Amino acid sequence: MTEKTSLTPRDVGTLATAADKAAVLIEALPWIQKFAGETIVIKYGGNAMINDDLRRAFAEDVVFLRHVGVNPVVVHGGGPQINAMLEAVGVESEFRGGYRVTTPEALEVVRMVLTGQVGRQLIGLINSHGPYAVGLSGEDAALLRATRKKAVVDGEEVDLGLVGEVTGVNPAAVQDLLAAGRIPVISTIAPEFDAAGQPTGEVLNVNADTAAGAVAAALGAAKLVMLTDVEGLYANWPDKSSLISSLSAADLRTMLPSLEAGMIPKMSAALAAVEAGVARAHIVDGRQSHSMLLEIVTTEGVGTQVVPDEEAS
Ligand SMILES: Nc1ncnc2c1ncn2[C@@H]1O[C@H](COP(=O)(O)OP(=O)(O)O)[C@@H](O)[C@H]1O
Numbered sequence: 001m002t003e004k005t006s007l008t009p010r011d012v013g014t015l016a017t018a019a020d021k022a023a024v025l026i027e028a029l030p031w032i033q034k035f036a037g038e039t040i041v042i043k044y045g046g047n048a049m050i051n052d053d054l055r056r057a058f059a060e061d062v063v064f065l066r067h068v069g070v071n072p073v074v075v076h077g078g079g080p081q082i083n084a085m086l087e088a089v090g091v092e093s094e095f096r097g098g099y100r101v102t103t104p105e106a107l108e109v110v111r112m113v114l115t116g117q118v119g120r121q122l123i124g125l126i127n128s129h130g131p132y133a134v135g136l137s138g139e140d141a142a143l144l145r146a147t148r149k150k151a152v153v154d155g156e157e158v159d160l161g162l163v164g165e166v167t168g169v170n171p172a173a174v175q176d177l178l179a180a181g182r183i184p185v186i187s188t189i190a191p192e193f194d195a196a197g198q199p200t201g202e203v204l205n206v207n208a209d210t211a212a213g214a215v216a217a218a219l220g221a222a223k224l225v226m227l228t229d230v231e232g233l234y235a236n237w238p239d240k241s242s243l244i245s246s247l248s249a250a251d252l253r254t255m256l257p258s259l260e261a262g263m264i265p266k267m268s269a270a271l272a273a274v275e276a277g278v279a280r281a282h283i284v285d286g287r288q289s290h291s292m293l294l295e296i297v298t299t300e301g302v303g304t305q306v307v308p309d310e311e312a313s
Pocket residue numbers: 045046047048077079209227228229230232233234235236237259260261262263266
């Protein structure tokens with residue numbers, strides 16, 4: 001009988017892989033400890049849910065977070081999915097200053113696609129892992145309150161129609177769900193309130209970034225993570241060498257008037273959240289599987305982060 005005195009190349013390969021796997025898990029430990037018991041709001045943009053693999057990976061990440069003691073709250077978009085349905089039913093729509101000009105006909109489609117299609121699909125994917133996800137619209141349990149948004153484009157005020165600016169968040173229903181171990185999945189339709197604070201009976205289309213920022217602030221979230229279809233915020237878009245890895249709220253405030261299109265609501269929401277006390281807002285590339293989890297549980301982080309002024313070096 002020959003005694004095994006040294007490792008074969010195959011053994012070494014297996015060990016190295018196992019050690020690598022352990023290293024990844026151990027690197028996650030301080031982050032898991034830091035965020036256990038904390039709420040993290042994750043904004044899942046329509047451009048980041050472009051195929052089944054990405055959607056499945058997103059659901060896995062959310063369930064993973066829940067199982068390591070984090071309270072994940074999902075706020076989803078669905079811009080491209082709304083575009084497809086508007087086109088299918090022959091309703092025209094355009095974007096001004098990053099927001100969809102929303103007619104009453106378009107609003108019906110937005111509401112149907114967000115709450116009936118995109119939200120349902122995410123809930124199904126998350127619940128393939130267990131009974132976690134519960135869908136909420138901003139209309140449910142008075143979660144969101146909104147007034148009509150006024151946008152200024154090229155120095156001129158434009159009428160966006162039935163588009164909402166969030167004026168209030170009642171997070172009680174979300175907190176109840178979190179306390180019960182559920183994962184709230186929020187679609188961003190909000191009841192309209194007039195200047196006197198009375199409901200008008202109308203509902204408004206709220207940009208999902210705007211809603212996510214407001215929900216993160218109201219919940220006192222530790223982080224807001226926004227998944228989109230770029231690596232992060234570029235200083236000189238579209239120059240790919242100008243990706244910003246970290247910037248202060250003050251720097252972002254200065255940069256905001258120069259931003260274009262979808263980055264306007266996104267970075268305004270990130271700024272609003274950090275100014276309201278959310279410790280970090282991140283923009284990450286949702287086209288890369290598990291980018292959200294990597295941002296939360298690794299030291300390097302990915303994408304762009306916005307930090308409070310007092311922490312900026
Ligand atoms: N400075 C910038 N940095 C990164 N992306 C930018 C910038 N300016 C404009 N964009 C555009 O913003 C888009 C992301 O916004 P949006 O399409 O609304 O995403 P989402 O659907 O994920 O909310 C990017 O795909 C890019 O085309």
